[in-house]
Amino acid sequence: MEARRIRMNRSFKMMIRRVYANRLMYLFILPGFIWFLIYKYGPMYGVVIAFKDFKFSEGILGSAWVGLKHFQYLFSMSDFYNIVRNTITINLWNLLFGFTAPIILALIMNEVYSLKFKKAVQLAVYFPHFLSWVVFGGIIINMLNPSQGMINMAIKALGGKPVHFLAQSKYFVGIVVITSIIKEAGWGTIVYLAALAGVDMDQYEAAVIDGANRWQKLIYITLPGISSTIIIMLILRVGYLLDVGFEQIYVLYNPSVYSVGDVISTYIYRMGLQNMQFSLTTAIGLFQGAINFALIFTTNTLAKRFSDVSIW
Template sequence: MKQAAASHHREISHKTSVRRPSVLGRLRKDKWMYLLLTPGVLYFIIFKYVPMWGVLLAFQNYQPFLGFWKSEWVGFEHFRVFFENPEFFMLFRNTLLLSLYNLLFFFPAPIILALLLNEVRISIFKRSIQTLIYIPHFISMVIVASLTYVFLTTEGGVINELLNKYIGTKIDFLSSPDWFRPMIIIQTIWKECGWGTIIFLAALAGVDVEQYEAAIMDGANRWKQTWHITLPSIRSTIVILLILRMGHVLDNGFEQIYLLLNPLNREVAEVFDTYVYMVGITQGAFSYSTAVGLFKAVVGVILVFGSNWLAKRFGQSGLY
């Protein structure tokens, strides 16, 4: 009996060892897949990982004429100056509020739009709507800012001309601090909402149709089907995208903010991205601006890992 068990164990071990190909064998077997993967890997290595050595400038008093190796090392001095800067809390507040508004208003918008598109049964009508809502994603932010100016300027702007015609007054949208954040959120929703539906529509395509049929047999209406079947089915996709979004809490994008920024709304419009440009490019404070950028990156990494941990704690599938 013992000999039979030992023989059976050796046979299983032999089969397992036979079935496990070597690294070279896996590379040879999937060579075309790895070849297709090569451009993407090279892109990240060359343009993402290699430039990371530049974060060391945050710990130097970098002087271009001295070069990287001869510039003075100052440790965390730039971080201390940044945190003691009176503008730090203004920048942090503005950046955080814009990110919060994006999470509250922009993040759910593609989900809602995808759910609505998923209910459209006429194929040609659905494809036409998708094409129309995808187009703004490919429009340059400079064009979007120009359109915003054309519509909202007090000197002949379409919106202000209508306001003046019907209520007898004009609103200075472009210079008013109260209107800056709503403009940014509306721009973001208009430009990126349609493009964001692609992932959710792909997730919705994988929902089991038999679940809807069973729900209909039980008397569930469309709202109950959406709440109890559709949303739970794409919950993992929503959670993963939310975790990734948390990594960009302090990253509001440079172009969009910079193009609408002016001295009259600076108190609510200046964020870390525009501040880095101002002090790093226009004033030549390379080390100081690198320290600000590194601070943003560290906060983003912490938020990604923290939100992933929370997702796991609540029983959701995270990034890893």
């Protein structure tokens, strides 16, 4: 027991010594740490309203405890399963195409030799990221407008009948995924381009001497070289499987596509902010957070087992 106490004392002192030795580095971390503490951890106490009947006048602490009442209501709602299904569907398609698009784009850009052309392409693909969804979504809505939109005017000019793209459920998820790729794929390449810059050039030279063509270099050197980055990004992405960006859906959806477009975030907005059902929507948020944590934990464990790459 005594030996254990001495050991703990020693390791604590060593930790203090290490922190002191790297004090400047820790100083850099401090603002971010404080930010997290205030804006991320501080408000977490509000999560208790998921187990209370929150009343404005009584506040978070004063409102009455109701146990799992809101969760029971949630799981008895048929609408809840629809919004969870819609959220997962959109995210799975986004995972399949939205996650791979920046990787492919980065690999293509990495093969471009002309620096000027590369920079021009980068500028073009990064730009949409800086537009808000309100602006970008507005452009998409105008383009797809059934009477005056560019796409439908082209269809009419070719003798076709205009299509109300945004009013039909069968197109909606596709539009969400494609617009998401157009807007964010370029920006997503940054991390992969950085990873590509770190791949050892000697390996390419050795491969050329061994007679490898460009495809073989891509498959046997480039992709393995950035695989750890891809895995880390995948783990982080899977953690958002129950989380679809509110702005994009809110801007693009309309009543006729509620059946496929109503997702957790829009439901929370409608019931929480518009109908003042803060306890119910906090319960949804808590459920969402718990599932996301489970997903990120599982993916990380699998990644650790099969590739030795993980975020912890």
